[in-house]
Amino acid sequence: MTAGELRFRYTARYTDILVPLGRRLEDYLKGVVGDQPRIDRISVRAKGIDRFLAKAAKEADGAPKYSDPLDQIQDQIGARIVTFYLSDVARLGATIEKYFGSVEVQNVVPDSPREFGYEGRHYILFIPDDVKDPATNAEDCPTFFELQIKTLFQHAWGEADHDLIYKPSGVLTPDQRRRVAFTAAQAWGADRMFEELAQELTPSSQIH
Amino acid sequence: MKPEKILSYLVPAGKGQEEPEKVTGTEVPHAGSLFSMLASVFDHSDVECKVPIRFITDGTQHNPVRDEIRELLKHPTLAKGRHLAERLRDVSTGKSGLGLFFLMVGHEGAQHKIVLSRFPTDEGILAEQNESSLQIEFVERIFMKSAKSYKAATYSGKSIDAGFWDGLAVDRQISAAQDQVAHYWIREFLISDFKTTSKAGSKRLAVAFKDASKAVASIQEKEEILAAISITKNFYGKTVSIRGLSDRLNLSVSARKAIEDQVPNAALLDDTFVLDSEEFQHHAAYASVELDQGAMLTAPADKFEECFSREAVDGKAEHYRFTTEGRIMDERLKGRR
Numbered sequence: 001m002t003a004g005e006l007r008f009r010y011t012a013r014y015t016d017i018l019v020p021l022g023r024r025l026e027d028y029l030k031g032v033v034g035d036q037p038r039i040d041r042i043s044v045r046a047k048g049i050d051r052f053l054a055k056a057a058k059e060a061d062g063a064p065k066y067s068d069p070l071d072q073i074q075d076q077i078g079a080r081i082v083t084f085y086l087s088d089v090a091r092l093g094a095t096i097e098k099y100f101g102s103v104e105v106q107n108v109v110p111d112s113p114r115e116f117g118y119e120g121r122h123y124i125l126f127i128p129d130d131v132k133d134p135a136t137n138a139e140d141c142p143t144f145f146e147l148q149i150k151t152l153f154q155h156a157w158g159e160a161d162h163d164l165i166y167k168p169s170g171v172l173t174p175d176q177r178r179r180v181a182f183t184a185a186q187a188w189g190a191d192r193m194f195e196e197l198a199q200e201l202t203p204s205s206q207i208h
Numbered sequence: 209m210k211p212e213k214i215l216s217y218l219v220p221a222g223k224g225q226e227e228p229e230k231v232t233g234t235e236v237p238h239a240g241s242l243f244s245m246l247a248s249v250f251d252h253s254d255v256e257c258k259v260p261i262r263f264i265t266d267g268t269q270h271n272p273v274r275d276e277i278r279e280l281l282k283h284p285t286l287a288k289g290r291h292l293a294e295r296l297r298d299v300s301t302g303k304s305g306l307g308l309f310f311l312m313v314g315h316e317g318a319q320h321k322i323v324l325s326r327f328p329t330d331e332g333i334l335a336e337q338n339e340s341s342l343q344i345e346f347v348e349r350i351f352m353k354s355a356k357s358y359k360a361a362t363y364s365g366k367s368i369d370a371g372f373w374d375g376l377a378v379d380r381q382i383s384a385a386q387d388q389v390a391h392y393w394i395r396e397f398l399i400s401d402f403k404t405t406s407k408a409g410s411k412r413l414a415v416a417f418k419d420a421s422k423a424v425a426s427i428q429e430k431e432e433i434l435a436a437i438s439i440t441k442n443f444y445g446k447t448v449s450i451r452g453l454s455d456r457l458n459l460s461v462s463a464r465k466a467i468e469d470q471v472p473n474a475a476l477l478d479d480t481f482v483l484d485s486e487e488f489q490h491h492a493a494y495a496s497v498e499l500d501q502g503a504m505l506t507a508p509a510d511k512f513e514e515c516f517s518r519e520a521v522d523g524k525a526e527h528y529r530f531t532t533e534g535r536i537m538d539e540r541l542k543g544r545r
Contacts, residue, residue, distance in 0.1 A: 031411075071367040098407040103373060105267040124269065126262060126374070128408060134473045139319075139366060143373055 003053070009070060010052050017136055018046035022077050024131035025145065029079060032099045033092055038084040040152055044145075047076045074124050075146035082155045086195040089121050089149050096147065101126040103144065116184035118161065119154050123147040153194075157187040211250040211312040211323070213284040214243065217293035219309045219326070221300040231293045233286050236310075246325075250312045253323045253362040257376035259480045260403035261361065261394055273399045274372055281320050281368050284313040296326065299396040305329055308351040320372075321364040326393070327351035328358065359393045374403055402447075402481050409481025413440075413450055414491035416470040424466045427526060432463045434495045434512060441510040444485035451477040497530070505530055 001009075026044035034042065047055075056069035066072045081092055097105075104124035110117040124144050132141055150158065165172065165180060172180070214236035222228025236243055249256075263271035273295070280288045289311045296309055305328060312323040332350040336343045352358070359379050365371025377400075379393050394400050402409075417440075421433040436457045443453065450471060454464045468477055495512040497505045507515035515534075521527035 032408075068367050068370060071370040099405055099411075100408070101262045101264075101401070101403060101405060102267070103263075103265045104269045126403065128404070129260070129476055129479065130408075130412060130472055132473065134475065143371070 003057070006056060006069065007049065007053055010056075011049055013070070013076075013140060014046055014049055014052075017133070017140055018076055018142075020133070021127070021131060021141070022046045025077060025079065025127065028128060028131050029081070029147075033081065033095055036092060036095065038088050039092075040082040040084065040155075042079070042081050044077065044079040047073075047078060052076065074142070074144040076142045077127065077145035079145055079147045080155070081147070081149045082152060083149065084152060084194070085198045086151055086191050087198065089151060092149050093121050093123075096123065096125070096149070100128065100147075110184075116181045116188055118158055118184070119188065120148050120150040120158065123149075151191050151194075153187040153190045157184055209251060209314060209316045209321075210247045211314040213313045214246050214250075215284065215286055215289040215311040215313075217290065217309045217311075219293050219297045219300060219307045221302050221304055221306070222297040223299055223301045228297055231290060231297055233290055233293060235286060246310060246312060249310075249325055249360070250314060250321075250323050253325075253360060254364075254376065257360055257362045257378040258478045259377045259379070259394075260374065261377045261398065261400045262374040262403045263398070263400050271399055273397075277322055277324075277363060278368050278372055280311065281313060281322055281372075284311075292324070296397050299392060301392075304392060306349070316364060319364045319366055320368055321362065323360060323362045324398075325360040326358070361393075361398060375400075402479075404476075404479050404481045406482040406484040407487045409448075409479065410484040410487035411491055412471070412476065413448070413453070413483070414488045416450060416467050418492050419470040420463070420466040423469065424463070429460075429463050429466060432460060433466065434509065436463070437492050437495065437509045438511070438513050440483070440488065441485070443483050444488070446483055447480055448483050449478050449480045452480075505532075 022044045026042065029042050029044065033039065052069070052073065055073055056066055058065040081096075083089060083092055093105075100123075102123050102125050104122070106122045108118060108120050108122055110119075123146065125147055126143060127141070127145050132138075160183070161180065215233060216236050217231050217233040219231055220229040236246060263274045265271050273292070276288075276291050276295070280292065292311060293309050296307070300307065307329060308327040310323070310325045310327070312325070314321055328351065330350050330352050332347050332352075334345045334347050336345075359377070361375055361377040363372050363375035377394055377398070394402070404412075414437075417433060417437050421430050421437075424430055424433065436459060439457055440453065443456075450467065454467060459467070468474070471477060489508070489510065492509045494506050495509040497512075497516075499505075505516055516530045516532045518528050518530055521529055
């Protein structure tokens with residue numbers, strides 16, 4: 001499939017299937033965890049066309065990473081739950097696992113304990129049939145969506161990092177990299193402090 | 209569509225055995241009555257297998273049965289298929305007995321397709337009639353598709369590497385007994401689970417009941433649906449589908465339609481899950497009856513019929529007398545919202 005054909009097919013999928021599917025999935029997710037305490041936001045979005053095409057064009061070991069990106073890329077629908085404290089991430093994760101079938105669960109942390117950077121709990125989950133449009137050809141509808149559960153600080157750091165760091169402008173200087181790591185360390189520390197305070201100040205019945 | 213390759217294995221029970229019997233296999237030739245019968249099983253598997261299932265993983269997108277199936281789709285040989293047959297042997301108990309296991313591989317349009325099918329063994333009598341006489345003979349090993357314990361699963365997809373995460377299964381024993389039966393075929397052999405989790409399915413069912421009770425106009429239909437919610441407690445912990453439960457509750461056509469109308473996708477009516485009492489009660493917690501003289505009667509939905517007895521008032525259409533008794537726990541004055 002040429003890049004032009006892929007763009008044409010994903011654009012059609014994005015408009016006709018993914019955007020409405022994302023809206024229904026957001027309502028469904030809110031129905032599952034919307035009444036849980038300390039949730040800042042629940043959002044679902046379809047992967048943008050340019051970002052999908054950029055991912056589809058990635059290479060691994062000098063060869064295309066995806067032979068069939070429309071079937072292989074699993075985060076064409078991305079969902080995010082932002083909550084307050086680290087213990088809330090675990091609690092919400094446990095609830096999600098009761099309602100959705102999963103094929104991947106990952107606590108994303110930096111590779112080395114000497115590093116600070118992106119953190120979050122990621123899932124690859126089956127899209128429930130309840131939100132699929134029966135009129136849509138099953139082959140055109142993705143099987144999975146990605147769900148990220150993060151604290152407010154993890155979310156804030158991730159957003160700023162994505163906005164500032166993932167630019168085509170070039171490689172960061174050592175000082176810039178050090179400052180990025182510093183902000184990640186501060187977000188990590190803030191999460192630890194708020195978690196400890198929540199454990200000390202919130203009655204246990206309200207934590208879980 | 210006809211299968212391009214059919215592999216067959218005689219699978220003995222071998223669960224817990226240190227040295228289980230060997231699995232023997234053969235390839236079914238592309239001609240004759242057996243091929244025609246199996247081709248029909250392959251062709252109709254999407255209709256016959258109605259229970260959506262999914263492979264479960266250790267959290268890293270890995271399932272050994274899915275790996276075997278994908279490998280077999282790429283190289284459908286007796287040796288590759290034997291891995292699955294041996295896996296079936298190793299989860300088969302004496303109760304499951306000897307089985308004839310078929311692996312059918314082919315295409316449907318642009319999609320790869322595989323059907324796994326287990327025919328249980330039975331005893332029977334062979335009757336052969338010639339011009340002047342009838343010969344009958346006892347046969348010890350007959351493998352029957354129509355027996356109550358026939359099992360199958362089918363998977364299809366365009367991409368062998370990215371797809372084949374979910375499929376459809378039939379287990380004729382599911383409807384007859386409990387979740388435990390599905391354990392052998394779906395959980396132990398296929399390392400799979402129902403596609404819909406217990407919580408998600410129970411929520412869907414409770415919300416459909418609740419919304420249906422609001423949607424119907426007649427008192428009789430509301431009463432029937434509330435009674436159905438109450439009786440549903442008898443199915444807590446059991447494997448159900450919305451259509452199957454409607455059958456077992458013997459719901460009227462109108463009540464059934466009202467419930468089915470609340471389900472967003474007709475395919476979900478046959479979707480199978482284990483009914484979770486906590487989730488069902490959470491979403492269909494209370495049943496309430498409002499009378500035209502202002503009274504409101506409320507009780508837990510699954511106990512309403514126990515809390516209030518109802519009798520028709522003679523000579524007055526749609527008039528009922530409710531009676532109840534108990535110790536007063538609380539009395540409140542509530543304002544209008």
